[in-house]
Amino acid sequence: MRFDEYVEEALYGPSGFYSSGRGIAGRRGGDFITSPEVGPLFGALIGRWLDQQWAQLGEPDPFRVIDLGAGPGTLVKAIERSDLRCGDVLQIGAADIATNAELPDDLSGCVIIANELLDNIPFQWLRSGDRLESAWVEGGQLGWKPVEDPQPQIEAVGEFPWIQQAASLVQNLLDRGASRLLAIDYGAETTAELADRGGWLRCYRGHHRNDDPLYQAGEWDITTDVPIDQLPTPAQVRTQADFLSELGLQELVDEGRAYWNDHAASPDLKAFEMRSRTNEAPALTDPDGLGAFFAMEWRTP
Numbered sequence: 309m310r311f312d313e314y315v316e317e318a319l320y321g322p323s324g325f326y327s328s329g330r331g332i333a334g335r336r337g338g339d340f341i342t343s344p345e346v347g348p349l350f351g352a353l354i355g356r357w358l359d360q361q362w363a364q365l366g367e368p369d370p371f372r373v374i375d376l377g378a379g380p381g382t383l384v385k386a387i388e389r390s391d392l393r394c395g396d397v398l399q400i401g402a403a404d405i406a407t408n409a410e411l412p413d414d415l416s417g418c419v420i421i422a423n424e425l426l427d428n429i430p431f432q433w434l435r436s437g438d439r440l441e442s443a444w445v446e447g448g449q450l451g452w453k454p455v456e457d458p459q460p461q462i463e464a465v466g467e468f469p470w471i472q473q474a475a476s477l478v479q480n481l482l483d484r485g486a487s488r489l490l491a492i493d494y495g496a497e498t499t500a501e502l503a504d505r506g507g508w509l510r511c512y513r514g515h516h517r518n519d520d521p522l523y524q525a526g527e528w529d530i531t532t533d534v535p536i537d538q539l540p541t542p543a544q545v546r547t548q549a550d551f552l553s554e555l556g557l558q559e560l561v562d563e564g565r566a567y568w569n570d571h572a573a574s575p576d577l578k579a580f581e582m583r584s585r586t587n588e589a590p591a592l593t594d595p596d597g598l599g600a601f602f603a604m605e606w607r608t609p
């Protein structure tokens with residue numbers, strides 16, 4: 309089968325990594341740490357972003373928001389617990405193929421958040437040479453066959469991912485009326501950069517990384533760095549570190565520190581949560597980690 313079909317089966321097939329409930333974001337017993345799992349600060353900042361969108365969109369009531377590829381739903385919970393201007397009219401839900409939580413058909417006016425979703429959508433593995441070839445998996449071995457039509461319009465030399473399905477998903481969400489889409493993921497601005505850099509195929513399990521997608525099929529997550537130039541052109545792209553700073557990360561950290569200082573003598577649960585912001589901020593903005601992810605925004609109209 310072609311490599312994208314292999315990934316589909318290994319992640320979302322009957323005993324796939326996600327459909328069997330194996331793939332879990334989380335610190336303890338999980339497979340990888342995503343920004344929502346670092347702690348509630350990320351959700352508080354995404355809440356601020358939602359307040360901005362709500363104002364820009366003319367304060368709609370209800371304000372429909374969907375976390376797509378929500379996993380265990382940690383981000384939704386953190387947003388719901390934040391103190392938001394749009395809080396009274398916010399209708400937030402989660403959709404994830406692994407939990408059969410579906411995306412509503414009508415997305416008109418919806419705001420969609422997708423944290424680390426696009427890297428997890430099945431992709432082809434291409435290599436350029438005399439002709440363009442696509443990876444296939446047969447009898448447990450990797451082989452190469454000429455790319456079938458339609459041919460990708462990609463200029464890159466070497467091996468690289470072709471994220472046709474992720475690009476269609478983004479286009480589909482916009483075509484179905486989503487007014488905003490925020491996708492955050494690891495990746496690069498161009499396919500050429502990924503081909504040049506290599507190491508874009510990432511397999512994870514239990515906080516370990518292995519780069520052989522054929523090893524223990526179904527037991528490991530298989531993901532790719534996202535080549536942004538293969539997606540519909542976003543209205544804005546910046547690193548997660550810049551994105552969160554613009555949303556007032558430092559202000560929330562300072563607020564957390566002040567709250568802790570006022571309550572340190574007999575701290576309540578909120579005081580511990582506020583103190584934890586000081587540790588969460590460097591993890592979320594780490595230039596060698598989550599901070600280097602890209603925040604991509606699409607807006608319609």
Ligand SMILES: C[S@@+](CC[C@H](N)C(=O)[O-])C[C@H]1O[C@@H](n2cnc3c(N)ncnc32)[C@H](O)[C@@H]1O
Pocket residue numbers: 326333342343344345376377378379380403404405406407422423424425428429
């Ligand atoms: C790496 S996890 C990220 C989970 C969560 N967003 C977070 O940041 O912790 C990717 C999730 O995307 C889900 N997913 C993959 N393809 C999807 C699709 N087409 N629609 C909805 N969810 C999908 C997977 O089941 C998985 O739970």
